[in-house]
Amino acid sequence: MRVFGIDCGTEITGFGVVESDDSGRESRLTCKALGAVRLAKAKALPERLLQVYTELCGEMQRWQPDVVAVEEVFYSVNAKSALKLGQVRGVALLAAAACGIAVAEYAPLRIKSSVVGYGLAKKEQVQFMVARLLQLKELPEPPDAADALAIAICHIHTAQTMMQQEGMR
Amino acid sequence: MRVFGIDCGTEITGFGVVESDDSGRESRLTCKALGAVRLAKAKALPERLLQVYTELCGEMQRWQPDVVAVEEVFYSVNAKSALKLGQVRGVALLAAAACGIAVAEYAPLRIKSSVVGYGLAKKEQVQFMVARLLQLKELPEPPDAADALAIAICHIHTAQTMMQQEGMR
Numbered sequence: 001m002r003v004f005g006i007d008c009g010t011e012i013t014g015f016g017v018v019e020s021d022d023s024g025r026e027s028r029l030t031c032k033a034l035g036a037v038r039l040a041k042a043k044a045l046p047e048r049l050l051q052v053y054t055e056l057c058g059e060m061q062r063w064q065p066d067v068v069a070v071e072e073v074f075y076s077v078n079a080k081s082a083l084k085l086g087q088v089r090g091v092a093l094l095a096a097a098a099c100g101i102a103v104a105e106y107a108p109l110r111i112k113s114s115v116v117g118y119g120l121a122k123k124e125q126v127q128f129m130v131a132r133l134l135q136l137k138e139l140p141e142p143p144d145a146a147d148a149l150a151i152a153i154c155h156i157h158t159a160q161t162m163m164q165q166e167g168m169r
Numbered sequence: 170m171r172v173f174g175i176d177c178g179t180e181i182t183g184f185g186v187v188e189s190d191d192s193g194r195e196s197r198l199t200c201k202a203l204g205a206v207r208l209a210k211a212k213a214l215p216e217r218l219l220q221v222y223t224e225l226c227g228e229m230q231r232w233q234p235d236v237v238a239v240e241e242v243f244y245s246v247n248a249k250s251a252l253k254l255g256q257v258r259g260v261a262l263l264a265a266a267a268c269g270i271a272v273a274e275y276a277p278l279r280i281k282s283s284v285v286g287y288g289l290a291k292k293e294q295v296q297f298m299v300a301r302l303l304q305l306k307e308l309p310e311p312p313d314a315a316d317a318l319a320i321a322i323c324h325i326h327t328a329q330t331m332m333q334q335e336g337m338r
Contacts, residue, residue, distance in 0.1 A: 086255020
């Protein structure tokens with residue numbers, strides 16, 4: 001299974017591609033790609049959104065994931081921030097739909113628990129654990145790309161748990 | 170000048186195309202098109218966003234406007250609504266950028282003042298005045314399409330005022 005994780009942000013949107021090899025008894029996770037779309041503040045908003053869309057569509061077409069995984073949104077932010085984040089998130093979800101890829105959403109606490117085993121983990125802990133789970137030699141940078149990889153790992157863990165539960169029935 | 174107005178909403182997104190004939194002394198406004206994208210609640214969010222994007226891009230390509238005009242967002246809504254609206258708005262702005270059309274934004278009070286002469290006008294007043302300004306035989310429906318036409322008219326009035334000011338210098 002290949003999963004494309006996206007961590008939407010108004011300035012930096014991280015992405016990461018994780019593949020699970022489920023042939024053996026224990027699945028092995030591999031990082032196929034990671035990166036971030038950094039938005040030029042000088043550009044007008046529609047141009048910035050076009051940049052996010054074009055780059056994400058390009059990466060999805062390149063990596064042909066089975067699923068796109070995104071974070072559910074945390075509503076404690078204020079309305080102004082929520083609107084700005086929503087604009088980027090809408091474009092990211094559109095990119096998945098335009099590429100014909102299904103989207104799965106996970107709550108922030110669940111993503112962190114899935115990777116660090118602790119829902120209130122800090123950014124550095126997420127980076128460290130993502131590097132360990134994917135056997136990376138360096139910490140994934142920027143932290144937004146690490147978060148995107150964590151979202152993809154969360155989807156794989158969730159899918160594996162569901163398959164195991166199906167198997168036990 | 171031909172302007173494509175969009176009134177973004179989480180359930181219905183209205184659009185309207187207004188053309189001004191600036192050949193004579195008084196410009197005449199004509200409604201070239203109006204309509205609304207109604208989102209199927211049964212569909213998943215990415216599919217709904219794809220529908221908004223596809224329909225708006227299709228209308229923009231059909232009508233070849235000089236400018237796309239949208240409402241600036243009113244921040245008094247709560248964060249949850251702002252995020253939902255932001256997702257649709259991001260996709261609408263992206264559609265303009267993808268079609269290579271410049272975007273202008275206007276505050277809600279300014280749009281209503283420009284059409285009704287009163288910033289706190291009600292929906293019905295906007296529909297009535299839009300119908301009058303565009304010499305429509307019926308009130309524009311749904312109200313979201315009337316609002317989109319009002320946004321387009323606001324852009325034309327603003328551009329004309331600026332041209333007149335330039336001329337007086």
